[in-house]
Amino acid sequence: MKVVIVGAGKLGLKVANVLLGGDNDVTIIDTNEEILQKISSQMDVMTLNANAKEIKTLKNINISSYDFLITTTGNDELNIVIASFAKSLGCNKVIARVRDPEHMQQINFIKDVMDIDHIVNPDLAITVEIYKYLAEKYTLSNGIFSSGKASLIEFSVDKFKELIDLPIYKVPEFLPNMLIVAISRNGKVIIPRGDTVIKNDDAVYVIGEKGPIMTLNEKVHERGKYNDLQKVMIIGGGKTGFYLAKMLSEFGAAVKIIEKSKDRCRYLSSHLDNVMILHGDATDLNLLEEENLDLMDAVVTATGFDEDNLLLALTAKRHGIEDVIAKVSRASYGEIISSMGIDVALSPLDITTSNIIRYVQGTKKVLSSQLIQGQAEIIEIIASHHMKILNKPLKELHLPEGVIIAAIHRGPDVIIPHGDTKILEDDKVIMLSLLSDISSTETLLKDDGGKGFFKKTFG
Known part of the structure; x- marks a missing residue:
């Protein structure tokens, strides 16, 4: 192509x-x-x-x-x-x-x-992911991804304590016919391997047949501290802050924006209803305390500077805020974020790239796709006879670190794969890929003749 x-x-x-x-x-x-x-x-x-x-x-x-x-x-x-x-x-x-x-x-x-x-629109794309994270957390939707007889849910392991300190290969003893396809740890989504050990503060993403998954969902999802998302502070009144304030205000939350540009504050005041606009420098801890930082349900740092966003997110987390989300553009900050305890760090670049690539791929092979915390993507494809991943045990495919085969639809059955499982022609395959490894997914789906997924779709 x-x-x-x-x-x-x-x-x-x-x-x-x-x-x-x-x-x-x-x-x-x-x-x-x-x-x-x-x-x-x-x-x-x-x-x-x-x-x-x-x-x-x-x-x-x-x-x-x-x-x-x-x-x-x-x-x-x-x-x-x-x-x-x-x-x-x-x-x-x-x-x-x-x-x-x-x-x-x-x-x-x-x-x-x-x-x-x-x-x-990179700003709107990241806003949608932040909104989805907050809104779904507080409305407790049943399943964040569903396809046919398969469903995916996310929950904190403190709701299922048997998983704590357990290596992934032992999970089937407690969750039969289910698979943990991703772990959210300190704001970073990781794809686990067999020897990955689940830690106390992890959130896990589990896929399986709808019936057992919904039973599990009833066990692990209880209403938390708030019945509704009540108070949100957004630091940074740029395009992302603007879009997010509008969405959260319409959702019913009391939203407060802190922005240090006086001109931008005037713009926000004239274009946003039911949102409190404060002119000030959020790096001033006294200002944050005066504006009742400790009482917020969630804090989103969305200034134009990664360093400020990380510093402010860390400050919010140390003040005991339930949900702290940082907008971060540089991939090199990934390891730093993992050690800071920030709940979610989102990259507009990765999210927008995924948006473009999925549109380019079209719908002939990609049946559905959905982002996970704005850092990973779960997609469902039809396995065509061109693909070199067919008829080989998964353990021989040498999957990239950021990619996992989550489930396979074959006729009326949902198959939770293991190392000896083979993908057959016309299977519906559910895959999860880190956005940072999205190119690896495309490489994986090349056919034996060297054509890529896009060429098979449009060629």
């Missing part, structure tokens, strides 16, 4: 890396020649130093021969215009990155008039 990416920033490069995992033909267009030279030396992509807004640029690359154009620059208007031009010139599908809330208010009109197939 041929894909052109406009913009050589973090998002563009992340998407390109994932697509390359499936042996797709990727072209990156950017106006910065120095960056493109660096990319050419590190990645197997075509690069073009040009302005994609110019029609001649799109014509020169024969844009009508491309399956997808993805605009990822930091300019909404530029992304919209380039995507629209490309579609008019015959590109099969176009995707545009759009972040401005005012654009999002009229997004359907923009998509229709400009003929754009799909819009991605």
Whole structure:
């Protein structure tokens, strides 16, 4: 499949890396020649130093021969215009990155008039995941993923104490015909192996047949400290803070935003109803204490600086806040986050990349997908005869560290796999992959002839 990416920033490069995992033909267009030279030396992509807004640029690359154009620059208007031009010139599908809330208010009109197939918004995407985490935690939904006869739930192991200090390979003694597919530990989602030991403060994700899973759900899910999510403090009034405050306010929570830009505070005050806007520097502990930090049910740190978000999240956690969520862009902070006790740390980059990739894959093979705490993705695919994962014991597939086969639908049966289980043609396979390893999933699904998942879907 041929894909052109406009913009050589973090998002563009992340998407390109994932697509390359499936042996797709990727072209990156950017106006910065120095960056493109660096990319050419590190990645197997075509690069073009040009302005994609110019029609001649799109014509020169024969844009009508491309399956997808993805605009990822930091300019909404530029992304919209380039995507629209490309579609008019015959590109099969176009995707545009759009972040401005005012654009999002009229997004359907923009998509229709400009003929754009799909819009991605990193700020809105991470907001949805934060909202889902908080709303689902307090409304206690039955199962966070369900497909056919299989269902997945999440719970803290203090609700099932037999699991504490237990290695994964011994879990079937207590949870027969079920599988722990992921563990949330200190704000980080990990894929367990057989010798992984479950720790006291872990939350686990368990998959199995719906009947036993729902019975387990009744045992481990009791209402906690609050009947409703009542008080939330959001630190940072940028786009993420704006979207989240709006959603949580409509959910019924009392929301308070702390923002240090006076101009931004004025904007928030005029665009948000029933949200308290405070002008101040949240790194000032006195301010946080004056604003009753200790009384909050949840704190979300969403400033534009990872370091501030981590520091503020740690401060909130040390004040005994039940749920602390940090917006963090740098993957290199992963190990630090794991040791800090933060409940959830989300990356807009990983979430948006997943959004784009799932749209590119389409629906011919991917039956469904859902994010887990914004850090991992559970997907259901149909195993086709092209895939090299067929007819081999799972233990011989050498699965990447961040990928696990969670369950297999075969006819009327749900199979909880083990090392000797084989995937057969037409099986519905439920997989879980860390977003940081999403390219590994694509590589895993290559066929024996070298074609990637995308080429099988669209080729």
